[in-house]
Amino acid sequence: MLTDRRIDLGTPGSPIEWIKYRNGHKNGATQNKMARFVPESEIQPKIVTLTIDGIEVSVPEGTSLLRAAALHGIMIPKLCATESLEPFGSCRLCLVEIEGKRGYPASCTTQVEQGMKVKTFSEKLAKLRRNVMELYISDHPLDCLMCPVDGDCELQDMAGAVGLRDVRYGFSGKNHLTSPKDKTNPYFTFDPSKCIVCFRCVRACDEIQGTLALTARHRGFDSVITPGPTHEFLSSECVSCGACVMACPTAALIEDTVIEKGLPLKSTITTCAYCGVGCSFEAQTQGYEVIRMVPYKNGHANHGHSCVKGRFAWTYALSPERPLKPLLRKKIEDPWKEVSWEEAIAYVASEFKRIADKYGRNSIGAVSSSRCTNEEDFLVQKLVRAVFHNNNIDTCARVCHSPTGYGLKAAFGTSAGTNPFDSIQFSDVIFVIGANPTDGHPVFGSQMKRRLRQGARLIVADPRKIDLVKTPHIRADYHLQLKPGTNVALLNAIAYTILEEGLEDRKFIEEKCDKVSFEKWMQFIRKPENAPEAVQEITGVPAETIRAAARLYATGGNAAIYYGLGVTEHSQGTTAVLAIANLAMLTGNVGKEGAGVNPLRGQNNVQGSCDMGSFPHEFSGYRHVSDFETRMLFEQAWNVPLDPEPGLRITNMLTEAVYGNFKGIYVHGEDLTQSDPDSNHVIQALKSMELVVLHDIFLNEMSKYCHVFLPGCSFLEKDGTFTNAERRIQRVRKVMPPLCGKQEWEVIQEIAQAMGYPMHYNHPSEIMDEIARLTPTFRGVSYEKLDKLGSIQWPCNEQATEGTPVMHKEKFFRGLGQFHITGYVPTPEKPSRRFPLILTTGRILHHYNVGTQTRRTQNVIWFKEDILEIHPSDAEERGIKDGELVEVTSRKGSGTFRCKITERVQPGTVYATFHFPESRANIVTTEISDWATNCPEYKVTAVQVSPLAKEAKEKTVAC
Amino acid sequence: MNIVMKEGYEDLIFMANQIGDFFKNYPTTEEAVEGIANHLRKFWSPSMRQRIISYVEKTEGGELAPLVRLAVEKLKSSS
Numbered sequence A: 001m002l003t004d005r006r007i008d009l010g011t012p013g014s015p016i017e018w019i020k021y022r023n024g025h026k027n028g029a030t031q032n033k034m035a036r037f038v039p040e041s042e043i044q045p046k047i048v049t050l051t052i053d054g055i056e057v058s059v060p061e062g063t064s065l066l067r068a069a070a071l072h073g074i075m076i077p078k079l080c081a082t083e084s085l086e087p088f089g090s091c092r093l094c095l096v097e098i099e100g101k102r103g104y105p106a107s108c109t110t111q112v113e114q115g116m117k118v119k120t121f122s123e124k125l126a127k128l129r130r131n132v133m134e135l136y137i138s139d140h141p142l143d144c145l146m147c148p149v150d151g152d153c154e155l156q157d158m159a160g161a162v163g164l165r166d167v168r169y170g171f172s173g174k175n176h177l178t179s180p181k182d183k184t185n186p187y188f189t190f191d192p193s194k195c196i197v198c199f200r201c202v203r204a205c206d207e208i209q210g211t212l213a214l215t216a217r218h219r220g221f222d223s224v225i226t227p228g229p230t231h232e233f234l235s236s237e238c239v240s241c242g243a244c245v246m247a248c249p250t251a252a253l254i255e256d257t258v259i260e261k262g263l264p265l266k267s268t269i270t271t272c273a274y275c276g277v278g279c280s281f282e283a284q285t286q287g288y289e290v291i292r293m294v295p296y297k298n299g300h301a302n303h304g305h306s307c308v309k310g311r312f313a314w315t316y317a318l319s320p321e322r323p324l325k326p327l328l329r330k331k332i333e334d335p336w337k338e339v340s341w342e343e344a345i346a347y348v349a350s351e352f353k354r355i356a357d358k359y360g361r362n363s364i365g366a367v368s369s370s371r372c373t374n375e376e377d378f379l380v381q382k383l384v385r386a387v388f389h390n391n392n393i394d395t396c397a398r399v400c401h402s403p404t405g406y407g408l409k410a411a412f413g414t415s416a417g418t419n420p421f422d423s424i425q426f427s428d429v430i431f432v433i434g435a436n437p438t439d440g441h442p443v444f445g446s447q448m449k450r451r452l453r454q455g456a457r458l459i460v461a462d463p464r465k466i467d468l469v470k471t472p473h474i475r476a477d478y479h480l481q482l483k484p485g486t487n488v489a490l491l492n493a494i495a496y497t498i499l500e501e502g503l504e505d506r507k508f509i510e511e512k513c514d515k516v517s518f519e520k521w522m523q524f525i526r527k528p529e530n531a532p533e534a535v536q537e538i539t540g541v542p543a544e545t546i547r548a549a550a551r552l553y554a555t556g557g558n559a560a561i562y563y564g565l566g567v568t569e570h571s572q573g574t575t576a577v578l579a580i581a582n583l584a585m586l587t588g589n590v591g592k593e594g595a596g597v598n599p600l601r602g603q604n605n606v607q608g609s610c611d612m613g614s615f616p617h618e619f620s621g622y623r624h625v626s627d628f629e630t631r632m633l634f635e636q637a638w639n640v641p642l643d644p645e646p647g648l649r650i651t652n653m654l655t656e657a658v659y660g661n662f663k664g665i666y667v668h669g670e671d672l673t674q675s676d677p678d679s680n681h682v683i684q685a686l687k688s689m690e691l692v693v694l695h696d697i698f699l700n701e702m703s704k705y706c707h708v709f710l711p712g713c714s715f716l717e718k719d720g721t722f723t724n725a726e727r728r729i730q731r732v733r734k735v736m737p738p739l740c741g742k743q744e745w746e747v748i749q750e751i752a753q754a755m756g757y758p759m760h761y762n763h764p765s766e767i768m769d770e771i772a773r774l775t776p777t778f779r780g781v782s783y784e785k786l787d788k789l790g791s792i793q794w795p796c797n798e799q800a801t802e803g804t805p806v807m808h809k810e811k812f813f814r815g816l817g818q819f820h821i822t823g824y825v826p827t828p829e830k831p832s833r834r835f836p837l838i839l840t841t842g843r844i845l846h847h848y849n850v851g852t853q854t855r856r857t858q859n860v861i862w863f864k865e866d867i868l869e870i871h872p873s874d875a876e877e878r879g880i881k882d883g884e885l886v887e888v889t890s891r892k893g894s895g896t897f898r899c900k901i902t903e904r905v906q907p908g909t910v911y912a913t914f915h916f917p918e919s920r921a922n923i924v925t926t927e928i929s930d931w932a933t934n935c936p937e938y939k940v941t942a943v944q945v946s947p948l949a950k951e952a953k954e955k956t957v958a959c
Numbered sequence B: 001m002n003i004v005m006k007e008g009y010e011d012l013i014f015m016a017n018q019i020g021d022f023f024k025n026y027p028t029t030e031e032a033v034e035g036i037a038n039h040l041r042k043f044w045s046p047s048m049r050q051r052i053i054s055y056v057e058k059t060e061g062g063e064l065a066p067l068v069r070l071a072v073e074k075l076k077s078s079s
């Protein structure tokens, strides 16, 4: 495998924006100086002409000699330079001669100049380079043939390139050949004997990841690379993103799988199946065996970066716990019986038909998943609408981002974020509310940190001191540490301040927004109850801080809002999304680079599953089922009459089940008992159904109440597309055949066929073709175009043939931007004497959702159990000690957590992660949900925390 | 949502009142009532709408906020 670690300086692969950013960085237009957005068309880089080895070359000003040469096919030996990092100039291998200049400057750190005459090869240069290599090799083991990267090592290549034939110093001098390896990280090994101290890893950790975990200990010959502060990877600050491993030119930092199995032979580009960043990866294989996942440098969402989950935590896909045959039982008390696909599908189809005949067509439905592909989600909703003849289709996106769908559609006209990730490079002010990007969306978190290190200002609104509030070289200008459940009050107060102080963008509002709605909204927002001085009581944030943050947001330049589940998972989730949209319109921060309203989606395909018509009231492209024209379009294409009335949402299906009206459900890639509120209610509902079909890769909690289990595929086994948080559609490519024999779209198709509906696709690309035919915003999307462009941000149609990075540029998608009145209504879930603390929830970097996948990987080495954070004063009051097990009780139930005493949370608030089902235990599952979308309120629960009784502690420890 | 079990309407009453809370800040009663009714029409399944209508019919809807009750009545007359 010669392509991945080698840096091909000849192909500028990254998107323009990115290159601009990097060039800007190189030119010193960074480090506290703000790069302002200049439209593409206005950038006229000055072209410099020079000669290199007698060849005339022309390149933009600011290009390094090394790159200028590479662009024209002239390769200069190099070691410490690599395309993804700033030039460093330490190895002295890339020396050149420049006419009229003394000495031998390093070409990686020397910029081109008009008329320069450069020589890259001469007797003298060759000698100098050989000397350099000789020194390196004299302190390097000569076990190349046994080295894991034999054939993929830049040191080896350079030794060849400079013609090194012998080493005069021998190997008996002072060297590092016996330094012990650091194998503490479960995924990669550091072998100092192979380290050439090129600092690429240190720079990757600083520049790309922004964790600054690596340094060099000692000086000169003695310098060794070391992870701080503990000097071993596992316990250090390292977050296992793998950027250093990727940057290392030798085998000093290398994936364990490569040490074990050798270098991969084949590479397939695909998309990470964890979070909504949607990183592109090269799945590198030997045959069908995945050796490693390497972030793809041309990936438009990640530009060659990754986090520990996508990079390393993919082994769950090969877990022996995966059932690979369909399982069937008539009653849930019976044991499972393995059956053939034919038998399973025939049973599912005949049962759905029987139930619909007996109880009516509305008695069955389906739930699809935001972890599955667009094509699969489209087919599941088609199965429901065209074959089940109702609209009882919902998606697990209901429980995370349905308020985003509702809110942004109502305000702007599309249920989606407005700007691409790269746009943050043009932000002057970044406002993060209810999101924790460094843990939840790590690769975008790194990009955000990069912009912040360059000097963008930061406002964080979060009940907890998230890492961004204070991290190396970054400090939030304002941390609005509000009480959980008071987002709307805070956002209203910010808007109040902007209006009161006359900081709004009148021109934008007049040109682009609906005046009537603005006037009405203004009357509402100007009410005294929205003033920061009134709201400080509610939010706990001092009025002056709210005002200062409002001023910064309104007047600091391009201001972008990033938000997450801390906004949506509330009883007023939708209201908060609308309030955010109001703020952005009020200040003219929509429709341009560096600004916008940007939801950070939890799961990989939340955006896609919503786009695909997975909600009971709308077809793909967010068109209501009552819309006659749209319905006719679908009726004609599918050749069936379709129901014009909205169907049931997940919660309503379950309630109807308890009433005895809803009897059969197909659940695709989802665990209703764990991801949905009130698991007792869910269990009761499932038990009252006659057919519960689960299609998933593991027998999850819910499988206990299922009649049929259909084995699913991991993302490595399927073809399709995911759509990330920036509306970017990207290909998922099959790396190995489905272990269970069938891709999921094939199974859905066979169920439809067995129920008598003709559904015939030969490949997911044909499903995408149908989506494109039926969905205006997807009109121009095809697999062919995706292969050509790499990714497409919808809308992609006749007006935007290659997609739309920034939305609402000329005008809002809906015409005029709509202001909404967003009155604050406190959640009914209030602290009381019995439950005096407010519990809020979040996620940690190493795990994902309810942990079904990550718990089956070595990521458990970092976190084996869920953590509850509590303020020292609350802990002391309760006699709780750091690190002990505590019991958390709410009105709904109780659970056990390992507690961490910290000032990250304020007194009165506790914070917990929910990645392990053992601790979940019904605590956060109150019946309260968002008023508009029923998105459950996971972020506010009144609880009591108490030390675990001694006997219980022993029992928990024992089991 | 086990409250549902006690009484066939309580889940819907709770949801409808929450919807009412959002629209109650609208400038006029008509706008608020129309907002609520429209939301129910667009997002509630016919069976849910029927259930809340029959609740108002049977009990006069005392547990619904006044604006919501008006909206349900509007829904009833238009269905």
Ligand code: SF4
Binding pocket: A201, A204, A205, A209, A211, A212, A213, A214, A227, A237, A238, A239, A240, A241, A242, A243, A244, A245
């Ligand atoms: S894995 Fe990432 S965080 Fe850890 S040292 Fe390497 S670059 Fe830094």
Ligand code: SF4
Binding pocket: A194, A195, A196, A197, A198, A199, A200, A201, A202, A225, A244, A247, A248, A249, A250, A252, A253
């Ligand atoms: S570990 Fe690799 S990247 Fe880091 S200094 Fe050593 S050789 Fe260079």
Ligand code: SF4
Binding pocket: A272, A273, A274, A275, A276, A277, A278, A279, A302, A306, A307, A308, A309, A310, A311, A441, A442, A443, A444
């Ligand atoms: S940031 Fe998200 S998409 Fe990227 S590798 Fe990590 S989990 Fe995957």
Ligand code: FES
Binding pocket: A077, A078, A079, A080, A081, A088, A089, A090, A091, A092, A093, A094, A095, A106, A107, A108, A109
């Ligand atoms: S590549 Fe230029 S000094 Fe190392």
